[in-house]
Amino acid sequence: MDQILFLAHTQENGLLPASALEALTAALALKSASGASELVVGLVGASVQAAADQVAGCGAARFLGVAGAEFSVARYATDAMAAEAICKASAASIVVAPGSSRWHRVLPGVAQRLGGVADTHLTGLNPSGAGGALTVARWYYRQRMEAVIQRQRRPWFLLIDPGSQLAYVGAVGTATVELLPVQPGAAQLRTAFKGYRELSSGVQTIRPEAKLLFVAGAGWTKKQADGQPHVKEAETLILSFLQTSRASLGSSKSLVDLGGEGQAVLSFLTHLNQIGQTGSTPRHPKGLSTCCHGEEPHAVGWRFINERRAINLDANCGWARGKADVLYVADAFAVMNRVNELLAAK
Amino acid sequence: MSMVLQIVVCGSIVPDPLQTLEPVTTPAGPGLKNEMMLPAVLDPWASHALYEAANLAKQNPGSKVWLVSLGPKAKLQQVMMTVAQKVPFELIAVDGPAGGFTEASQTAAALAEAIQAIPGLDKSRLLVFGGWESASRGAGVTMQMVGELLGIQDQFQGVDEIKLQPDGSFEVMERVEGGRHQISSCAGAPALLGWATGNLPEPKNNPQVGMLNMRTVGPALQKAKPFKPAATDVTFVSVSLPKQVRETRIIKDKTADEIARELVEWIKQ
Numbered sequence: 045m046d047q048i049l050f051l052a053h054t055q056e057n058g059l060l061p062a063s064a065l066e067a068l069t070a071a072l073a074l075k076s077a078s079g080a081s082e083l084v085v086g087l088v089g090a091s092v093q094a095a096a097d098q099v100a101g102c103g104a105a106r107f108l109g110v111a112g113a114e115f116s117v118a119r120y121a122t123d124a125m126a127a128e129a130i131c132k133a134s135a136a137s138i139v140v141a142p143g144s145s146r147w148h149r150v151l152p153g154v155a156q157r158l159g160g161v162a163d164t165h166l167t168g169l170n171p172s173g174a175g176g177a178l179t180v181a182r183w184y185y186r187q188r189m190e191a192v193i194q195r196q197r198r199p200w201f202l203l204i205d206p207g208s209q210l211a212y213v214g215a216v217g218t219a220t221v222e223l224l225p226v227q228p229g230a231a232q233l234r235t236a237f238k239g240y241r242e243l244s245s246g247v248q249t250i251r252p253e254a255k256l257l258f259v260a261g262a263g264w265t266k267k268q269a270d271g272q273p274h275v276k277e278a279e280t281l282i283l284s285f286l287q288t289s290r291a292s293l294g295s296s297k298s299l300v301d302l303g304g305e306g307q308a309v310l311s312f313l314t315h316l317n318q319i320g321q322t323g324s325t326p327r328h329p330k331g332l333s334t335c336c337h338g339e340e341p342h343a344v345g346w347r348f349i350n351e352r353r354a355i356n357l358d359a360n361c362g363w364a365r366g367k368a369d370v371l372y373v374a375d376a377f378a379v380m381n382r383v384n385e386l387l388a389a390k
Numbered sequence: 391m392s393m394v395l396q397i398v399v400c401g402s403i404v405p406d407p408l409q410t411l412e413p414v415t416t417p418a419g420p421g422l423k424n425e426m427m428l429p430a431v432l433d434p435w436a437s438h439a440l441y442e443a444a445n446l447a448k449q450n451p452g453s454k455v456w457l458v459s460l461g462p463k464a465k466l467q468q469v470m471m472t473v474a475q476k477v478p479f480e481l482i483a484v485d486g487p488a489g490g491f492t493e494a495s496q497t498a499a500a501l502a503e504a505i506q507a508i509p510g511l512d513k514s515r516l517l518v519f520g521g522w523e524s525a526s527r528g529a530g531v532t533m534q535m536v537g538e539l540l541g542i543q544d545q546f547q548g549v550d551e552i553k554l555q556p557d558g559s560f561e562v563m564e565r566v567e568g569g570r571h572q573i574s575s576c577a578g579a580p581a582l583l584g585w586a587t588g589n590l591p592e593p594k595n596n597p598q599v600g601m602l603n604m605r606t607v608g609p610a611l612q613k614a615k616p617f618k619p620a621a622t623d624v625t626f627v628s629v630s631l632p633k634q635v636r637e638t639r640i641i642k643d644k645t646a647d648e649i650a651r652e653l654v655e656w657i658k659q
Contacts, residue, residue: 061567120543120545145567146566148547149546152535153545156498156539162529163529165529174627184490185404185411185490188631190631191626191627191629193624193626193627195625196623234576235574235575236576237572238575240571242570250569256657316569322407322435322525322587366638370639371638371639373640380650382647382650383653386651387654
């Protein structure tokens with residue numbers, strides 16, 4: 045029988061991020077389905093008591109923690125030490141963790157260190173899958189095919205893709221945390237955290253929690269009906285929309301790459317906005333694409349968007365036909381200008 | 391003052407992203423239909439790692455770049471015809487399957503073994519580069535395992551920039567949530583960096599660089615060590631393409647104002 049460890053790190057305020065609460069939902073479902081398995085909560089951070097209290101009512105048999113200033117920020121060497129210590133102390137055979145950038149950086153290495161295996165970007169867990177055993181689902185070839193797999197090897201690290209599960213909601217309480225003595229040495233402290241850098245433009249355009257993903261395609265920078273490009277106008281329309289709608293901005297690769305080709309670009313776009321084959325595949329309830337073109341694989345960028353609408357001058361565009369729920373054949377400049385007016389008036 | 395670096399880039403080959411991919415069952419497990427016939431490219435994020443490595447080596451005279459590439463020898467040869475024209479490197483080929491369904495831990499072990507076999511490898515000068523995820527397995531786990539096998543504890547993923555300091559230390563910019571970058575400083579080599587897109591454009595083809603590289607590419611392919619994955623613990627219950635095709639409602643006859651009102655109502659729901 046598997047021993048389940050829910051392994052999370054705190055965020056800057058000492059609490060668990062939403063992605064961790066989603067992973068806890070998956071861990072609890074696994075525990076519930078596997079009957080007598082025990083759930084252990086493992087936490088890493090500057091201080092882990094607030095996070096433990098946050099999930100005190102989850103039914104965990106033990107709360108293990110590694111805390112201290114060295115563990116307040118993401119750093120491979122110290123995070124690996126902490127995760128390794130918790131995994132060993134819990135004797136976990138299944139480790140469920142959020143697929144955050146911090147854990148994604150380190151847990152595959154910890155799995156290697158412990159002789160285990162890690163699967164990432166998991167979008168589904170079925171505790172009673174084929175043969176009654178645990179199966180997990182993940183995508184291959186950049187979200188172009190989905191596989192369901194089982195494994196015999198343990199410990200098995202399962203990194204859950206943020207946005208794929210409902211977040212755990214439970215009563216806050218007081219948890220008793222067993223703090224493990226983990227002391228990094230000089231070899232683990234060669235890397236020092238210096239800080240975070242916002243986008244160089246100073247414009248916040250990526251909002252993982254947004255209800256809407258706005259996808260801008262290369263058409264925004266092309267010549268319009270008057271024979272001229274209107275890049276500045278496009279920038280104003282898009283930024284205004286992002287400000288009033290609080291949407292997150294994605295872009296096609298071609299639009300991001302225009303800068304490298306010396307063409308006019310939207311100044312606030314970076315490779316971080318890029319979705320698709322060599323970009324991200326964000327999860328949002330709704331998506332609105334504008335001026336996007338191309339067939340698969342370019343359209344994989346909105347694989348995980350539930351409701352999809354598109355504005356495009358080409359009614360036969362492969363980006364939208366068969367992939368969007370609604371395609372408006374119209375001039376995006378005119379439509380978005382009016383959308384902004386309506387949103388501003390509300 | 392510059393630093394003499396040994397930069398090893400791990401980069402495999404993947405099907406050209408514009409190809410249609412279809413999973414099939416083979417005796418060895420899942421694979422792609424006509425996999426050996428599909429045109430291949432160097433993995434996109436590994437390509438960025440290679441360009442960044444070459445740029446770093448150029449800025450630090452005496453430095454050298456190796457490209458450790460695992461894939462079927464014939465496909466590697468095909469891809470190297472193009473890649474070799476981009477930047478200077480020495481190829482170390484490992485002849486084996488490069489598909490997404492190959493077990494990451496076995497791939498990592500083969501790569502680590504190839505790196506450790508590089509003559510004159512000096513860990514105090516070693517930077518191991520690669521893509522932070524492949525376009526095949528797409529798991530983002532292999533590089534961390536390579537790092538562990540090489541005993542490298544300073545690892546960075548989703549890297550967009552490295553700034554080397556005169557004393558050999560460096561600053562790294564990694565992607566984190568919310569469109570932000572985490573900035574870290576590291577005391578120096580050895581370190582492992584899984585690259586995202588970085589900041590450099592794809593270099594133009596340079597026939598002179600190609601000719602120099604091809605002197606070593608041929609022999610490297612000839613002496614490529616075979617890699618045959620062992621049986622693993624993983625069972626693929628299913629591998630399938632997404633079947634959902636949406637019934638797209640096409641609206642051609644509405645004014646911009648009407649569309650805007652409909653969109654605002656939808657956004658607000």
